Amino acid sequence: MSNLNTKDIVNKYDFKFAKSLGQNFLTDDTVLEDIVAGAAVCKDDYVIEIGPGVGTLTVELLGKAKRVTSIELDDRLIPILTEELKDYETFNLIHKDALKVNYTELIGDEKSVKVVANLPYYVTTPIIANLLNGEYNFKSLTIMIQKEVAERIDAEPSTKDYGAFSLLVQYYCDTAIIRRVSPSCFIPSPKVDSIVIRLDKLEKPRISVKDEKLFFNVIRQSFNMRRKTLWNGMKNIGLEKEKLEKAFNTAGIDPKRRGETLTIEEFGKLSDAIYDQKNG
Incomplete structure (x- = not known):
């Protein structure tokens, strides 16, 4: 179990949620555990976490992975994460927009890389597209996203959710839905259900095309x-x-x-x- 409690940390630092950043922090420990289990994180894995919030999922990841690098955009969370995670030698924090990170540089010589993210809804699609189109050397991407986006990712032809985004993900990955997460598992509560989904990167794209x-x-x-x-x-x-x-x-x-x-x-x-x- 995480030794960090989201509500306690939010109160301790009097943290105010930024609507513009789409911040919803997980408060349910079982969801944290299911994300880490769903991502199948083990001691051989180097985990890149996008959007660590106050670090509750980060602690769960640090307990299982070889090392964890978290990427956080919000200036106000950097001192909180630095303080709360200062005792973890295998933790590295990057203060940057996840869309502007050079993941090849970050991955370096690592052979088993897994990306884990609890993404604000408004950046879900660009971040997934950026990671897949960049052809970075990672094994899987386990993300918590809005239920509607997960349905688009998992959609079959001739359904209303099927579109260009479904095909982008299918071209590069196999998908597995891990669980549904209700709004009550977050503070503040979002207005929609979320889904934790894992995208397993294929060795080579699903089909071979000329261009x-x-x-x-x-x-x-x-x-x-x-x-x-x-x-x-x-x-x-x-x-x-x-x-x-x-x-x-x-x-x-x-x-x-x-x-x-x-x-x-x-x-x-x-x-x-x-x-x-x-x-x-």
């Missing part, structure tokens, strides 16, 4: 206007009509379909066919 940038552009264009057909979505892809028709034929995909009905494999086929027409 990754084009592949993600095809996906983006397909979802820009969800109700439009693929044919309409591909109008900005930079191919004349005849070549675009050929690309759809080669890929074996009906241009009247909507983007939300395509699997990741079908998006791969379509983007490769477009690539061949562009470069043929």
Whole structure:
């Protein structure tokens, strides 16, 4: 169990929550334990924690990992974390925006790296996208996020939650939902349920494509206007009509379909066919 208590620390330092930073701190020890267990942290692991709050999850991680580096943006939390965690030799604190950190530098020669984060809702998507697109050498990302975002990550084709973000995560990771967390487990209580989800990085992307940038552009264009057909979505892809028709034929995909009905494999086929027409 954590020897830090969130409410006690908040009171001790008279900490005032910043709405602009979307701060909700966990107060339930069982959730902390489930996050660490769900992340499968062990003594071989170097853990990078994003958004440590007052350090309650950090202490749980320090008890299991080889070492922990926490990244915190809020100036007011730095002295609190420094003081409360001063006895832990394997703890390192970085005062920075997690979107501006050079993770390659941070990871260095470490072979078993796990990222754990309790993210403010407004930065969830950019941080996940940044970590995945950066192709950093980490094994898994275990995050507590808004239930709606977790549903988007885990969505299947032809569902309302399925979109470009679902495909980005599926391209790089397998996913596992660890647990749901109710608003009562936080101070202050958010208005929505949260979910702890683990993204396990695949050894190599789920499918092989000829041009990754084009592949993600095809996906983006397909979802820009969800109700439009693929044919309409591909109008900005930079191919004349005849070549675009050929690309759809080669890929074996009906241009009247909507983007939300395509699997990741079908998006791969379509983007490769477009690539061949562009470069043929």
